[in-house]
Amino acid sequence: MRSVHVCIGCAALYLPPEDMTYPSLGLTASPAHCTEPGCAAAVREAVAFSGLPEDKLGELARRAVGLEGQPRRPRPRQRPARGRRAAAAPGGGRGKLR
Numbered sequence: 788m789r790s791v792h793v794c795i796g797c798a799a800l801y802l803p804p805e806d807m808t809y810p811s812l813g814l815t816a817s818p819a820h821c822t823e824p825g826c827a828a829a830v831r832e833a834v835a836f837s838g839l840p841e842d843k844l845g846e847l848a849r850r851a852v853g854l855e856g857q858p859r860r861p862r863p864r865q866r867p868a869r870g871r872r873a874a875a876a877p878g879g880g881r882g883k884l885r
């Protein structure tokens with residue numbers, strides 16, 4: 788299955804071919820950056836800096852934007868227990884300084 792990738796350099800989403808090559812261009816797709824030369828350089832730096840391989844960085848980026856792993860859901864709101872007063876609104880209540 789083709790998977791959408793996210794570029795670490797410019798945050799663009801891209802969809803490389805399944806075999807990760809562009810035969811007509813003689814290029815290989817990277818799991819971590821798009822085809823912009825600046826992005827390739829940014830990822831080389833990120834690899835050198837983090838010590839992680841390119842495909843791992845790409846996976847982390849996909850996870851960070853929610854393309855891989857569990858879908859991100861907002862946390863359910865905390866409900867007060869039955870019979871208890873609801874939590875105070877932010878900024879509510881009185882303080883000595885006001």
Ligand SMILES: [Zn+2]
Nearest residue numbers: 794797821826
């Ligand atoms: Zn890019």
